[in-house]
Amino acid sequence: xxxxxxxEGMLAETVILPGHHxxxxxxxxxxxxxxxxxxxxxxxxxxxxxxxWYRETTRKFAAYGYVTLCPNLYFREGHGTxxxxxxxxxxxxxxxxxxxxxxxxxxxxxxxxxxxxxxxxGVFGTCSGGRHAYLCACRIQGFSxxxxxxxxxxxxxxxxxxxxxxxxxxxxxxDLSCPVLxxxxxxxxxxxxxxxxxxxxxxxxxxxxxxFHRYDGAGHGFFYNNRPSYRQEQAVDGxxxxxxxxxxxxxxx
Amino acid sequence: xxxxxAQQIAIQGSGKSGTSWFRLDRVSVSYxxxxxxxxxxxxxxxxxxxxxxxxxxxxxxxxxxxxxxLVEVIQEVMRQAEAGGFVEG
Numbered sequence: 001x002x003x004x005x006x007x008e009g010m011l012a013e014t015v016i017l018p019g020h021h022x023x024x025x026x027x028x029x030x031x032x033x034x035x036x037x038x039x040x041x042x043x044x045x046x047x048x049x050x051x052x053w054y055r056e057t058t059r060k061f062a063a064y065g066y067v068t069l070c071p072n073l074y075f076r077e078g079h080g081t082x083x084x085x086x087x088x089x090x091x092x093x094x095x096x097x098x099x100x101x102x103x104x105x106x107x108x109x110x111x112x113x114x115x116x117x118x119x120x121x122g123v124f125g126t127c128s129g130g131r132h133a134y135l136c137a138c139r140i141q142g143f144s145x146x147x148x149x150x151x152x153x154x155x156x157x158x159x160x161x162x163x164x165x166x167x168x169x170x171x172x173x174x175d176l177s178c179p180v181l182x183x184x185x186x187x188x189x190x191x192x193x194x195x196x197x198x199x200x201x202x203x204x205x206x207x208x209x210x211x212f213h214r215y216d217g218a219g220h221g222f223f224y225n226n227r228p229s230y231r232q233e234q235a236v237d238g239x240x241x242x243x244x245x246x247x248x249x250x251x252x253x
Numbered sequence: 254x255x256x257x258x259a260q261q262i263a264i265q266g267s268g269k270s271g272t273s274w275f276r277l278d279r280v281s282v283s284y285x286x287x288x289x290x291x292x293x294x295x296x297x298x299x300x301x302x303x304x305x306x307x308x309x310x311x312x313x314x315x316x317x318x319x320x321x322x323l324v325e326v327i328q329e330v331m332r333q334a335e336a337g338g339f340v341e342g
Contacts, residue, residue: 080307083288087299088307091281093259152255228291
Protein backbone atom coordinates (compact mmCIF):
# COMPACT_ATOMS: atom_id res chain seq x y z
CA UNK A 1 0.00 0.00 0.00
CA UNK A 2 1.28 3.45 -0.90
CA UNK A 3 2.11 5.79 1.95
CA UNK A 4 2.82 9.47 1.53
CA UNK A 5 6.54 9.41 2.34
CA UNK A 6 7.31 7.01 -0.51
CA UNK A 7 9.03 7.92 -3.76
CA GLU A 8 7.01 7.04 -6.82
CA GLY A 9 7.95 7.37 -10.46
CA MET A 10 7.31 5.58 -13.70
CA LEU A 11 8.24 5.49 -17.34
CA ALA A 12 5.44 4.98 -19.86
CA GLU A 13 5.86 4.83 -23.61
CA THR A 14 4.90 3.05 -26.79
CA VAL A 15 7.31 0.31 -27.83
CA ILE A 16 7.63 -2.14 -30.73
CA LEU A 17 7.98 -5.89 -30.33
CA PRO A 18 7.94 -8.90 -32.63
CA GLY A 19 4.53 -10.52 -32.19
CA HIS A 20 2.86 -13.53 -33.79
CA HIS A 21 4.91 -14.78 -36.76
CA UNK A 22 7.51 -12.15 -35.77
CA UNK A 23 5.25 -9.39 -37.16
CA UNK A 24 6.33 -6.11 -35.63
CA UNK A 25 3.48 -4.68 -33.54
CA UNK A 26 3.32 -1.84 -31.07
CA UNK A 27 2.55 -2.08 -27.38
CA UNK A 28 2.05 0.31 -24.50
CA UNK A 29 4.63 -0.15 -21.80
CA UNK A 30 4.82 1.28 -18.29
CA UNK A 31 7.25 0.44 -15.52
CA UNK A 32 8.11 1.72 -12.08
CA UNK A 33 11.42 3.56 -11.93
CA UNK A 34 14.16 1.79 -10.03
CA UNK A 35 16.39 -1.23 -10.35
CA UNK A 36 13.76 -3.75 -9.35
CA UNK A 37 13.34 -6.59 -9.50
CA UNK A 38 9.64 -6.01 -10.23
CA UNK A 39 7.04 -8.56 -11.25
CA UNK A 40 5.47 -8.12 -14.68
CA UNK A 41 1.98 -7.96 -16.15
CA UNK A 42 0.69 -8.47 -19.67
CA UNK A 43 -2.63 -6.74 -20.32
CA UNK A 44 -4.90 -8.18 -23.00
CA UNK A 45 -7.16 -5.41 -24.27
CA UNK A 46 -10.88 -5.70 -24.88
CA UNK A 47 -13.23 -5.35 -27.85
CA UNK A 48 -13.21 -1.52 -27.78
CA UNK A 49 -9.59 -1.87 -28.71
CA UNK A 50 -6.21 -0.69 -27.61
CA UNK A 51 -7.87 2.31 -26.06
CA UNK A 52 -7.43 4.98 -23.44
CA TRP A 53 -8.82 2.77 -20.66
CA TYR A 54 -6.15 0.16 -21.35
CA ARG A 55 -3.38 2.74 -21.50
CA GLU A 56 -4.58 4.13 -18.18
CA THR A 57 -4.74 0.64 -16.72
CA THR A 58 -1.23 -0.10 -17.94
CA ARG A 59 -0.02 2.91 -15.95
CA LYS A 60 -2.16 1.85 -12.99
CA PHE A 61 -0.40 -1.50 -12.75
CA ALA A 62 2.97 0.23 -13.03
CA ALA A 63 2.00 2.50 -10.15
CA TYR A 64 1.33 -0.63 -8.11
CA GLY A 65 4.82 -1.91 -8.87
CA TYR A 66 4.40 -4.02 -12.00
CA VAL A 67 6.35 -3.75 -15.24
CA THR A 68 3.39 -3.79 -17.59
CA LEU A 69 3.04 -4.37 -21.30
CA CYS A 70 -0.19 -4.07 -23.29
CA PRO A 71 0.28 -5.27 -26.89
CA ASN A 72 -1.88 -3.76 -29.62
CA LEU A 73 -3.68 -6.88 -30.85
CA TYR A 74 -5.25 -4.91 -33.71
CA PHE A 75 -1.98 -3.46 -35.05
CA ARG A 76 -2.22 -5.38 -38.33
CA GLU A 77 -5.60 -3.81 -39.18
CA GLY A 78 -4.10 -0.38 -39.80
CA HIS A 79 -4.11 2.81 -37.81
CA GLY A 80 -6.62 5.42 -36.81
CA THR A 81 -8.50 6.16 -33.63
CA UNK A 82 -8.82 3.11 -31.35
CA UNK A 83 -12.57 3.15 -32.07
CA UNK A 84 -12.17 3.10 -35.85
CA UNK A 85 -9.64 0.29 -35.73
CA UNK A 86 -11.71 -1.71 -33.24
CA UNK A 87 -14.85 -1.23 -35.34
CA UNK A 88 -13.03 -2.74 -38.28
CA UNK A 89 -12.03 -5.75 -36.20
CA UNK A 90 -15.52 -6.05 -34.72
CA UNK A 91 -17.05 -6.17 -38.18
CA UNK A 92 -14.61 -8.90 -39.23
CA UNK A 93 -15.59 -11.09 -36.27
CA UNK A 94 -12.48 -10.43 -34.22
CA UNK A 95 -8.88 -11.57 -34.50
CA UNK A 96 -7.89 -15.23 -34.33
CA UNK A 97 -7.01 -16.95 -31.09
CA UNK A 98 -3.74 -18.15 -32.61
CA UNK A 99 -2.69 -14.61 -33.45
CA UNK A 100 -3.51 -13.41 -29.93
CA UNK A 101 -1.53 -16.31 -28.45
CA UNK A 102 1.44 -15.32 -30.59
CA UNK A 103 1.28 -11.66 -29.61
CA UNK A 104 0.74 -12.30 -25.91
CA UNK A 105 3.46 -14.94 -25.84
CA UNK A 106 5.84 -12.42 -27.37
CA UNK A 107 4.88 -9.86 -24.74
CA UNK A 108 5.62 -12.39 -22.00
CA UNK A 109 9.01 -13.20 -23.53
CA UNK A 110 9.90 -9.52 -23.76
CA UNK A 111 9.08 -8.94 -20.10
CA UNK A 112 11.02 -11.98 -18.95
CA UNK A 113 14.07 -10.75 -20.87
CA UNK A 114 14.18 -7.41 -19.06
CA UNK A 115 16.86 -7.23 -16.36
CA UNK A 116 14.57 -5.52 -13.85
CA UNK A 117 11.73 -8.06 -14.10
CA UNK A 118 11.66 -10.64 -11.33
CA UNK A 119 10.65 -13.62 -13.43
CA UNK A 120 7.05 -13.66 -12.24
CA UNK A 121 4.58 -12.32 -14.79
CA GLY A 122 0.78 -12.27 -14.66
CA VAL A 123 -1.82 -11.81 -17.37
CA PHE A 124 -4.93 -9.63 -17.06
CA GLY A 125 -7.85 -9.06 -19.40
CA THR A 126 -11.41 -7.81 -19.46
CA CYS A 127 -14.31 -8.76 -21.72
CA SER A 128 -12.87 -10.44 -24.85
CA GLY A 129 -9.50 -9.76 -23.24
CA GLY A 130 -10.58 -11.81 -20.23
CA ARG A 131 -11.31 -14.68 -22.57
CA HIS A 132 -7.98 -14.27 -24.30
CA ALA A 133 -6.15 -13.98 -20.97
CA TYR A 134 -7.68 -17.27 -19.85
CA LEU A 135 -6.71 -18.90 -23.15
CA CYS A 136 -3.15 -17.58 -22.91
CA ALA A 137 -2.67 -18.70 -19.31
CA CYS A 138 -3.61 -22.22 -20.44
CA ARG A 139 -1.74 -22.38 -23.73
CA ILE A 140 1.42 -20.40 -22.90
CA GLN A 141 3.66 -21.72 -20.17
CA GLY A 142 5.35 -19.10 -18.03
CA PHE A 143 2.56 -17.03 -16.54
CA SER A 144 2.40 -17.00 -12.74
CA UNK A 145 -1.06 -15.44 -12.29
CA UNK A 146 -4.24 -14.92 -14.29
CA UNK A 147 -6.90 -12.25 -13.78
CA UNK A 148 -10.03 -12.88 -15.84
CA UNK A 149 -12.50 -10.00 -15.58
CA UNK A 150 -15.88 -11.00 -17.03
CA UNK A 151 -14.35 -12.83 -19.97
CA UNK A 152 -17.18 -13.81 -22.32
CA UNK A 153 -17.13 -17.00 -24.39
CA UNK A 154 -14.62 -18.78 -22.15
CA UNK A 155 -17.38 -21.35 -21.93
CA UNK A 156 -18.77 -21.95 -25.45
CA UNK A 157 -21.29 -24.28 -27.01
CA UNK A 158 -20.17 -26.21 -30.11
CA UNK A 159 -22.25 -23.98 -32.40
CA UNK A 160 -20.40 -20.90 -31.12
CA UNK A 161 -17.00 -22.19 -32.28
CA UNK A 162 -15.57 -20.46 -35.36
CA UNK A 163 -12.39 -20.79 -37.42
CA UNK A 164 -10.95 -17.88 -35.42
CA UNK A 165 -12.11 -19.36 -32.11
CA UNK A 166 -11.96 -23.11 -32.76
CA UNK A 167 -11.78 -24.29 -29.15
CA UNK A 168 -13.52 -23.02 -26.02
CA UNK A 169 -10.84 -21.78 -23.60
CA UNK A 170 -12.45 -23.72 -20.75
CA UNK A 171 -11.49 -26.90 -22.59
CA UNK A 172 -7.81 -26.05 -22.05
CA UNK A 173 -8.24 -25.75 -18.27
CA UNK A 174 -6.25 -28.92 -17.66
CA ASP A 175 -3.16 -27.08 -18.97
CA LEU A 176 -3.59 -24.01 -16.75
CA SER A 177 -0.45 -23.64 -14.67
CA CYS A 178 -1.09 -20.61 -12.47
CA PRO A 179 -3.59 -19.36 -9.88
CA VAL A 180 -6.71 -17.61 -11.19
CA LEU A 181 -8.68 -14.61 -10.01
CA UNK A 182 -12.12 -14.23 -11.59
CA UNK A 183 -14.20 -11.04 -11.32
CA UNK A 184 -17.79 -11.18 -12.55
CA UNK A 185 -21.04 -9.20 -12.43
CA UNK A 186 -24.16 -11.18 -11.66
CA UNK A 187 -26.21 -9.14 -14.16
CA UNK A 188 -23.83 -9.92 -17.04
CA UNK A 189 -25.17 -11.58 -20.20
CA UNK A 190 -21.76 -12.76 -21.39
CA UNK A 191 -20.62 -14.53 -19.29
CA UNK A 192 -23.88 -15.37 -17.58
CA UNK A 193 -23.79 -16.49 -13.93
CA UNK A 194 -24.45 -20.03 -15.20
CA UNK A 195 -21.37 -19.88 -17.44
CA UNK A 196 -19.32 -18.58 -14.51
CA UNK A 197 -20.51 -21.59 -12.52
CA UNK A 198 -19.47 -23.91 -15.36
CA UNK A 199 -16.04 -22.31 -15.45
CA UNK A 200 -15.66 -22.69 -11.71
CA UNK A 201 -16.68 -26.32 -11.99
CA UNK A 202 -13.95 -26.94 -14.57
CA UNK A 203 -11.32 -25.31 -12.36
CA UNK A 204 -12.50 -27.33 -9.40
CA UNK A 205 -12.53 -30.59 -11.35
CA UNK A 206 -8.96 -30.05 -12.52
CA UNK A 207 -7.74 -29.10 -9.04
CA UNK A 208 -6.71 -25.58 -10.00
CA UNK A 209 -6.09 -22.75 -7.53
CA UNK A 210 -8.68 -20.04 -8.05
CA UNK A 211 -10.84 -17.43 -6.37
CA PHE A 212 -13.99 -16.01 -7.91
CA HIS A 213 -15.80 -12.85 -6.85
CA ARG A 214 -19.34 -12.34 -8.10
CA TYR A 215 -20.91 -8.91 -7.67
CA ASP A 216 -24.59 -8.15 -7.30
CA GLY A 217 -25.80 -4.93 -8.89
CA ALA A 218 -23.14 -5.14 -11.59
CA GLY A 219 -23.21 -6.35 -15.17
CA HIS A 220 -20.60 -6.41 -17.90
CA GLY A 221 -17.66 -4.06 -17.71
CA PHE A 222 -18.31 -2.54 -14.33
CA PHE A 223 -14.70 -1.29 -13.98
CA TYR A 224 -15.08 1.00 -17.01
CA ASN A 225 -15.43 4.45 -15.50
CA ASN A 226 -16.06 5.96 -18.96
CA ARG A 227 -19.18 3.84 -19.58
CA PRO A 228 -22.63 3.67 -17.98
CA SER A 229 -21.82 0.10 -16.92
CA TYR A 230 -19.49 1.51 -14.24
CA ARG A 231 -20.43 0.52 -10.69
CA GLN A 232 -18.38 2.49 -8.21
CA GLU A 233 -18.72 0.34 -5.10
CA GLN A 234 -18.21 -2.96 -6.90
CA ALA A 235 -15.34 -1.59 -9.00
CA VAL A 236 -13.45 -0.27 -5.97
CA ASP A 237 -13.80 -3.62 -4.23
CA GLY A 238 -12.91 -5.51 -7.40
CA UNK A 239 -9.72 -3.52 -7.95
CA UNK A 240 -8.71 -4.18 -4.34
CA UNK A 241 -9.20 -7.89 -4.97
CA UNK A 242 -7.10 -7.72 -8.15
CA UNK A 243 -4.17 -5.93 -6.53
CA UNK A 244 -4.26 -8.08 -3.39
CA UNK A 245 -4.27 -11.26 -5.49
CA UNK A 246 -1.37 -10.10 -7.65
CA UNK A 247 0.68 -8.83 -4.72
CA UNK A 248 0.21 -12.15 -2.97
CA UNK A 249 0.88 -14.25 -6.06
CA UNK A 250 3.62 -12.31 -7.84
CA UNK A 251 5.34 -10.40 -5.04
CA UNK A 252 5.03 -12.85 -2.18
CA UNK A 253 7.47 -15.68 -1.49
CA UNK B 254 -15.18 -9.70 -29.47
CA UNK B 255 -17.77 -10.61 -26.99
CA UNK B 256 -20.77 -11.77 -29.02
CA UNK B 257 -19.03 -12.47 -32.35
CA UNK B 258 -22.36 -11.69 -34.02
CA ALA B 259 -21.15 -9.85 -37.10
CA GLN B 260 -21.59 -9.97 -40.85
CA GLN B 261 -20.08 -8.04 -43.72
CA ILE B 262 -21.18 -7.47 -47.30
CA ALA B 263 -19.81 -5.57 -50.29
CA ILE B 264 -21.87 -2.53 -51.25
CA GLN B 265 -21.75 0.43 -53.61
CA GLY B 266 -22.55 3.87 -52.28
CA SER B 267 -21.26 7.06 -50.75
CA GLY B 268 -20.95 8.12 -47.16
CA LYS B 269 -20.35 11.44 -45.48
CA SER B 270 -17.93 11.94 -42.62
CA GLY B 271 -17.51 15.48 -41.35
CA THR B 272 -17.85 17.69 -44.42
CA SER B 273 -16.49 15.17 -46.93
CA TRP B 274 -18.10 12.45 -48.99
CA PHE B 275 -16.27 9.26 -49.84
CA ARG B 276 -16.99 6.04 -51.70
CA LEU B 277 -18.29 3.08 -49.68
CA ASP B 278 -17.50 -0.51 -50.62
CA ARG B 279 -18.35 -2.49 -47.50
CA VAL B 280 -20.80 -2.51 -44.63
CA SER B 281 -20.33 -4.40 -41.38
CA VAL B 282 -23.32 -5.14 -39.20
CA SER B 283 -22.78 -6.43 -35.69
CA TYR B 284 -24.68 -6.86 -32.45
CA UNK B 285 -21.94 -6.29 -29.94
CA UNK B 286 -20.48 -3.64 -27.65
CA UNK B 287 -21.03 -0.12 -29.01
CA UNK B 288 -18.63 2.76 -28.48
CA UNK B 289 -21.01 5.60 -27.74
CA UNK B 290 -24.67 4.71 -27.14
CA UNK B 291 -25.00 3.94 -23.40
CA UNK B 292 -25.92 0.27 -23.81
CA UNK B 293 -24.05 -2.95 -23.11
CA UNK B 294 -24.91 -4.24 -26.59
CA UNK B 295 -26.23 -2.48 -29.68
CA UNK B 296 -26.85 -2.98 -33.37
CA UNK B 297 -23.77 -1.43 -34.94
CA UNK B 298 -23.50 -0.51 -38.61
CA UNK B 299 -20.17 0.56 -40.05
CA UNK B 300 -20.06 1.75 -43.65
CA UNK B 301 -16.46 1.75 -44.82
CA UNK B 302 -14.02 2.07 -47.69
CA UNK B 303 -11.48 -0.73 -47.29
CA UNK B 304 -8.70 0.92 -49.24
CA UNK B 305 -8.96 4.19 -47.35
CA UNK B 306 -8.18 2.70 -43.93
CA UNK B 307 -9.96 2.51 -40.58
CA UNK B 308 -10.82 6.22 -40.41
CA UNK B 309 -13.00 6.01 -43.54
CA UNK B 310 -16.07 4.98 -41.60
CA UNK B 311 -19.65 6.13 -41.21
CA UNK B 312 -20.85 4.61 -37.96
CA UNK B 313 -24.32 4.11 -36.53
CA UNK B 314 -25.21 2.50 -33.19
CA UNK B 315 -28.87 1.67 -32.53
CA UNK B 316 -30.88 0.04 -29.81
CA UNK B 317 -32.67 -3.16 -30.83
CA UNK B 318 -36.07 -1.56 -31.35
CA UNK B 319 -34.64 1.18 -33.55
CA UNK B 320 -32.75 -1.40 -35.58
CA UNK B 321 -35.93 -3.39 -36.24
CA UNK B 322 -37.81 -0.22 -37.22
CA LEU B 323 -35.01 0.78 -39.57
CA VAL B 324 -35.14 -2.57 -41.34
CA GLU B 325 -38.91 -2.25 -41.73
CA VAL B 326 -38.77 1.27 -43.10
CA ILE B 327 -36.02 0.40 -45.59
CA GLN B 328 -38.06 -2.58 -46.78
CA GLU B 329 -41.17 -0.42 -47.13
CA VAL B 330 -39.39 2.38 -48.97
CA MET B 331 -37.79 -0.10 -51.35
CA ARG B 332 -41.18 -1.75 -51.93
CA GLN B 333 -42.71 1.59 -52.90
CA ALA B 334 -39.74 2.49 -55.10
CA GLU B 335 -39.93 -0.84 -56.93
CA ALA B 336 -43.71 -0.54 -57.31
CA GLY B 337 -43.21 2.91 -58.82
CA GLY B 338 -40.66 1.62 -61.31
CA PHE B 339 -37.87 3.74 -59.89
CA VAL B 340 -35.40 0.95 -59.11
CA GLU B 341 -32.85 0.22 -61.82
CA GLY B 342 -31.37 -3.24 -62.06
